[in-house]
Amino acid sequence: MADLWLQFLLTIDATLRVATPLILCAMAGIFSEKSGVIDISLEGKMLMSAFVAAAVATLTSSAIAGMFAAIGVAIMLGLLHGLASITLRGNQVISGLAINILASGLTVTVGIAMFQQGGQTPSLARAERFRPIELPFAEQLGGIPIIGTIYREVISGHNILVWIALGAVLFTAFMLTRTRFGLRLRAVGEKPEALDSAGVSVARTRYLALIIAGVLCGMAGAYLSTAHGSGFVREMTAGKGYIALAAMIFGKWQPRGALLACLLFGFLEAVASRLQGVELPLIGQAPVDLILALPYLLTVILLAGFVGKAMPPRAIGEPYIKER
Amino acid sequence: MSPPPPLPRWADVGLIPLINVFAALVVSGIVVAIIGENPFEAMMVMIKGAFVYKGSLGYTLYYATNFIFTGLAVAVAFHAMLFNIGGEGQAYLGGLGAGLTCLLLDSMLPALLLVPLAIMASAGFGAVWGAIPGYLQAKRGSHIVITTIMFNFLAASIMVWLLAGRLKAPGQMSPETRSFSENAELPFIHDIANALGMEMARSPLNLSFVVALLACVGVWVLIWRSRLGYAIRATGHSAKAAEYAGIPVSTIIIITMAISGGLAGMMAINEILGVQHRTILGFTSGYGFTGIAVALMGRNHPVGIVLASLLFGALYQGGAELDFEFSTITREMVLLIQGLIILFSGGLAYMFNRPLAHLLGALLSQRDRKDHTEAGQNG
Numbered sequence: 001m002a003d004l005w006l007q008f009l010l011t012i013d014a015t016l017r018v019a020t021p022l023i024l025c026a027m028a029g030i031f032s033e034k035s036g037v038i039d040i041s042l043e044g045k046m047l048m049s050a051f052v053a054a055a056v057a058t059l060t061s062s063a064i065a066g067m068f069a070a071i072g073v074a075i076m077l078g079l080l081h082g083l084a085s086i087t088l089r090g091n092q093v094i095s096g097l098a099i100n101i102l103a104s105g106l107t108v109t110v111g112i113a114m115f116q117q118g119g120q121t122p123s124l125a126r127a128e129r130f131r132p133i134e135l136p137f138a139e140q141l142g143g144i145p146i147i148g149t150i151y152r153e154v155i156s157g158h159n160i161l162v163w164i165a166l167g168a169v170l171f172t173a174f175m176l177t178r179t180r181f182g183l184r185l186r187a188v189g190e191k192p193e194a195l196d197s198a199g200v201s202v203a204r205t206r207y208l209a210l211i212i213a214g215v216l217c218g219m220a221g222a223y224l225s226t227a228h229g230s231g232f233v234r235e236m237t238a239g240k241g242y243i244a245l246a247a248m249i250f251g252k253w254q255p256r257g258a259l260l261a262c263l264l265f266g267f268l269e270a271v272a273s274r275l276q277g278v279e280l281p282l283i284g285q286a287p288v289d290l291i292l293a294l295p296y297l298l299t300v301i302l303l304a305g306f307v308g309k310a311m312p313p314r315a316i317g318e319p320y321i322k323e324r
Numbered sequence: 325m326s327p328p329p330p331l332p333r334w335a336d337v338g339l340i341p342l343i344n345v346f347a348a349l350v351v352s353g354i355v356v357a358i359i360g361e362n363p364f365e366a367m368m369v370m371i372k373g374a375f376v377y378k379g380s381l382g383y384t385l386y387y388a389t390n391f392i393f394t395g396l397a398v399a400v401a402f403h404a405m406l407f408n409i410g411g412e413g414q415a416y417l418g419g420l421g422a423g424l425t426c427l428l429l430d431s432m433l434p435a436l437l438l439v440p441l442a443i444m445a446s447a448g449f450g451a452v453w454g455a456i457p458g459y460l461q462a463k464r465g466s467h468i469v470i471t472t473i474m475f476n477f478l479a480a481s482i483m484v485w486l487l488a489g490r491l492k493a494p495g496q497m498s499p500e501t502r503s504f505s506e507n508a509e510l511p512f513i514h515d516i517a518n519a520l521g522m523e524m525a526r527s528p529l530n531l532s533f534v535v536a537l538l539a540c541v542g543v544w545v546l547i548w549r550s551r552l553g554y555a556i557r558a559t560g561h562s563a564k565a566a567e568y569a570g571i572p573v574s575t576i577i578i579i580t581m582a583i584s585g586g587l588a589g590m591m592a593i594n595e596i597l598g599v600q601h602r603t604i605l606g607f608t609s610g611y612g613f614t615g616i617a618v619a620l621m622g623r624n625h626p627v628g629i630v631l632a633s634l635l636f637g638a639l640y641q642g643g644a645e646l647d648f649e650f651s652t653i654t655r656e657m658v659l660l661i662q663g664l665i666i667l668f669s670g671g672l673a674y675m676f677n678r679p680l681a682h683l684l685g686a687l688l689s690q691r692d693r694k695d696h697t698e699a700g701q702n703g
Contacts, residue, residue, distance in 0.1 A: 095671025105659030
């Protein structure tokens with residue numbers, strides 16, 4: 001029994017670790033899409049910042065420097081996306097896709113040129129990574145049944161970026177519903193002409209949203225290569241940006257819903273990796289690949305309106321043309 | 325800023341794609357220079373690798389075959405204003421269709437029956453994988469872009485599950501089916517040429533290339549010379565107007581996506597029936613996404629798509645050559661160029677349009693004025 005409980009706690013703990021980059025990216029997606037800009041470039045921004053974080057952390061021996069560089073490069077990609085989709089009124093899906101492919105090519109090309117390790121960055125030393133933070137008395141309190149074990153196994157021992165990701169959800173919810181900027185952001189995604197007639201710049205608001213999204217994606221990338229992993233591996237995002245996109249849709253473009261969806265998808269991945277190679281009663285070999293496909297399937301079902309209805313912001317994907 | 329004069333069609337179709345490719349190459353060249361290699365040398369290596377070396381042209385055309393199929397797939401959907409980025413998954417499932425047909429029937433049927441059947445199966449599986457997102461868009465209001473993205477991942481999961489499980493060849497470690505019998509093979513072009521007494525270097529180029537060209541003709545007839553094509557284009561221009569004209573828009577969307585998915589699915593015949601002769605993991609390797617670049621460059625017209633496919637075929641084949649010639653630049657360079665081409669010709673499409681329109685407008689009006697004054701003097 002105690003062993004089963006521990007297994008369960010370890011899975012929850014893994015869920016948080018796996019969900020962290022999803023949460024950061026999903027919040028980035030909310031900022032971008034609530035402002036009316038489709039953002040399928042979450043994947044590319046995260047991949048690029050994962051590379052830059054690891055590369056800069058290696059060169060400067062500082063994880064913090066790596067993270068700031070990652071944020072910088074994600075913001076730059078966001079601005080490129082903005083240039084294409086806000087200023088030049090190009091196709092937002094194509095622009096996002098281009099950024100994803102660009103990131104795939106650029107990370108490996110530059111990685112090979114810089115480190116000659118087939119696109120990887122050198123393995124990071126302790127000081128170059130974000131370390132787990134053991135909360136006070138974790139070991140002593142760990143003896144207490146249930147609460148103590150939860151404290152020791154699930155709450156303690158995460159790195160700072162996990163906490164930042166959870167904070168980002170509160171930040172996103174607060175920004176969207178409690179600030180003037182948030183009100184404008186939502187308005188610009190629903191009815192940009194209303195905001196325009198009130199004298200607020202549609203383009204400026206959308207650019208700001210993309211910059212905030214860049215900061216969040218940058219941290220997600222830094223988490224992958226310098227906190228969760230210890231170095232950059234080619235294609236290390238492996239579709240996580242798209243899962244985050246799915247989670248955002250699954251959460252109906254709301255911070256709380258998206259958080260829950262990320263945790264659900266993270267949980268599925270954590271369970272799948274625990275079940276790898278395990279023989280289950282009745283069905284035999286655990287169908288890990290199919291469990292991993294569930295987030296995509298659930299999103300399709302939800303989007304099709306079979307369970308509830310996910311409504312995107314009304315002006316999403318439409319470049320704003322100022323009337324004269 | 326004054327609105328630019330409309331860009332003449334020849335410039336939009338002929339000049340803009342060239343400018344886009346040029347811009348992409350310049351930016352990639354800058355990256356190569358920063359890495360510390362000579363971009364012109366890299367360019368020469370790629371050109372030689374794509375066209376000059378023995379058999380290289382065959383490789384270029386072999387890659388182009390994939391891109392023609394996936395490019396046509398994207399283009400057909402584009403005509404109905406549907407953005408199908410699920411070509412990757414549709415092609416993947418096409419490989420499942422072709423593979424299943426061959427696994428079941430390759431000991432029974434002769435090639436003349438089996439190969440057409442396998443081609444139809446690949447198109448059919450791809451068509452279903454395209455039609456479901458089409459149905460969800462038309463009837464349930466989900467966004468086609470998101471659904472097709474999800475379907476790419478679903479296809480990948482299904483294929484991993486099947487190829488590592490049920491369909492794996494017995495006694496095999498790698499996730500792939502057993503090899504098909506010779507009845508399931510599309511002949512190589514070099515074999516055909518040799519049989520006809522012509523000397524030709526070995527390459528993976530096979531009869532699928534001819535099928536791809538036929539598909540181009542088929543798409544041209546479909547879009548511009550058929551009733552269905554008219555309905556597709558009408559739906560694309562204005563779904564509302566099409567609805568009022570009595571066109572069943574929802575049905576058209578589903579049919580268009582089925583055709584689009586079917587074309588993408590046929591990419592599998594080049595890889596599975598033409599080259600691998602078994603269904604393997606990840607044989608699509610991003611070609612479905614390249615189809616988007618191809619359709620954008622080719623302006624959604626079969627002729628443009630063939631030309632753009634040749635370009636991308638050359639890039640892929642030439643890019644492979646980079647691996648041998650340089651220690652620091654690899655074929656991933658091609659992904660970079662591809663991303664940039666999509667960026668310039670899609671996302672940043674209006675960056676060059678506007679200045680070019682202004683420039684051409686100024687030049688043309690100047691010429692007009694000159695003609696005018698000359699005419700005035702003569703008269």
